[in-house]
Amino acid sequence: MYDATLAADARSVALSTGGSAPVRFHAIWLRDNAWDPETRSPGNGQRLIALRDIPAETAIASAEIAGDKLRVTFTPEGKTVDYDIAWLLAHAYDRAHAQGRGRTAPGIETWDNGLMCAVPVADFAVVKSDPAALRGWLAKVARYGFGKLTNGPVRDGALFDVVGLFGYVRETNYGRHFEVRTEVNPTNLAYTGLGLQAHTDNPYRDPVPSVQVLYCLESSAAGGENMVVDGFRAAERLKAENPDWFDVLSRHCARFEYAGSEGVVLRSRRPMIELSPDGELVAVRFNNRSTAAITDVPFDEMETYYAAYRRFGEIIDDPAMEVTFRLNPGESFVVDNTRVLHSRKGYSGTGTRWLQGCYADKDGLLSKLAALSGTFAEAAE
Numbered sequence: 001m002y003d004a005t006l007a008a009d010a011r012s013v014a015l016s017t018g019g020s021a022p023v024r025f026h027a028i029w030l031r032d033n034a035w036d037p038e039t040r041s042p043g044n045g046q047r048l049i050a051l052r053d054i055p056a057e058t059a060i061a062s063a064e065i066a067g068d069k070l071r072v073t074f075t076p077e078g079k080t081v082d083y084d085i086a087w088l089l090a091h092a093y094d095r096a097h098a099q100g101r102g103r104t105a106p107g108i109e110t111w112d113n114g115l116m117c118a119v120p121v122a123d124f125a126v127v128k129s130d131p132a133a134l135r136g137w138l139a140k141v142a143r144y145g146f147g148k149l150t151n152g153p154v155r156d157g158a159l160f161d162v163v164g165l166f167g168y169v170r171e172t173n174y175g176r177h178f179e180v181r182t183e184v185n186p187t188n189l190a191y192t193g194l195g196l197q198a199h200t201d202n203p204y205r206d207p208v209p210s211v212q213v214l215y216c217l218e219s220s221a222a223g224g225e226n227m228v229v230d231g232f233r234a235a236e237r238l239k240a241e242n243p244d245w246f247d248v249l250s251r252h253c254a255r256f257e258y259a260g261s262e263g264v265v266l267r268s269r270r271p272m273i274e275l276s277p278d279g280e281l282v283a284v285r286f287n288n289r290s291t292a293a294i295t296d297v298p299f300d301e302m303e304t305y306y307a308a309y310r311r312f313g314e315i316i317d318d319p320a321m322e323v324t325f326r327l328n329p330g331e332s333f334v335v336d337n338t339r340v341l342h343s344r345k346g347y348s349g350t351g352t353r354w355l356q357g358c359y360a361d362k363d364g365l366l367s368k369l370a371a372l373s374g375t376f377a378e379a380a381e
Helices: 027-032 085-090 113-118 124-129 131-144 159-163 231-241 243-251 299-317 362-380
Strands: 002-006 012-017 023-026 059-066 069-075 079-084 121-123 146-150 178-180 196-199 211-219 226-230 254-258 266-270 273-275 281-284 322-325 332-336 340-344 353-360
Touching (some): 012 027, 027 059, 027 079, 069 085, 121 124, 121 131, 124 131, 124 159, 159 332, 196 226, 226 231, 231 281, 231 299, 243 299, 353 362
Parallel strands (some): 121 146
Antiparallel strands (some): 012 023, 178 353, 226 322, 226 340
16 A cells, blocks of 8 residues: 655655655656656657756646556646656665675675685586576676686687677777687786786776686696686775775775787776775776886875785785686686686696687676566566
8 A cells, every 4th residue: 555745845755655664756856767758768768858858946746646656747847647656666765875885786795715616607508598597697697706607619719609698799909809828929928827816807998898708628738727706805805804905995096007019008097996986896906917006196105005905915815715616628707807806827838728718798798687587577477
């Protein structure tokens, strides 16, 4: 049972929902979010008007319950709009808002090496043919920041089939994809047999590639196991140990650069721990190989910054933070490059090790997940 109560100044309406606290909505917010065909395109839901087309003095002439709708008449337009009450409650902003710098978004689950026994893994052939299985695997990638696929084809370019499950390849100066195997004169340390510290890729780009795919085609060399570390959990640990260190890494920008190829000079300026304006943890950028001279920290804070930087690296290097797995031919993994750091152990010069990698964008992955989730929700109705 619902009830609508108009405020004395007619600038808002309170929606009561059977004993729970009323939820208030401003007149201007309601008018801006109207779904009538004059305001929104019926085909795609995009607005047909701009905010300038809505009178600044918009108020509510009347508000009443009509079944499962809230019927509102606006003044001075004299326009009446019906709002689905379930939609209003799902988008209510009259609520307690999350507080605290460094909190994670809903649906994100941080982890350490305790996830070793529950690595998000799926069969490539199954997720390719079964939308429900693909949705389940993508949901885990969104929650944990990475996922592994097994039983894929062993052929050059098979990594594009992985990207095709959810999005599109993002081409860079490395091309549509890059080869990861030992080179005599490498342009990047990734092309050697050396072990690499856990890192996010391409922090010198703006925007940074938000998804990376690595696909194994040959793996007979000893060693070379892949490792992933949750950068969000590392940031949480740093904050718990020393809030001032967390604060200094999130308040000041580091600088990153790459100029390892002819004609390429890439630079960016971003915090190692990036927060949204309201304090939500949105990204980690950490790459010891690509960090440039840090010049955006005041003199009086530079020693504190370096102490925090050192400790953040120690946390990232802690074996208790690592999830380790080996990629065999036909196996691949997808990683959220804005959150999860990846690395590999060193490998021997005998045998072969050939991986192919490429980049994609997280918005494509999340879009595919949302579309699949909506499809299954509609089927259940």
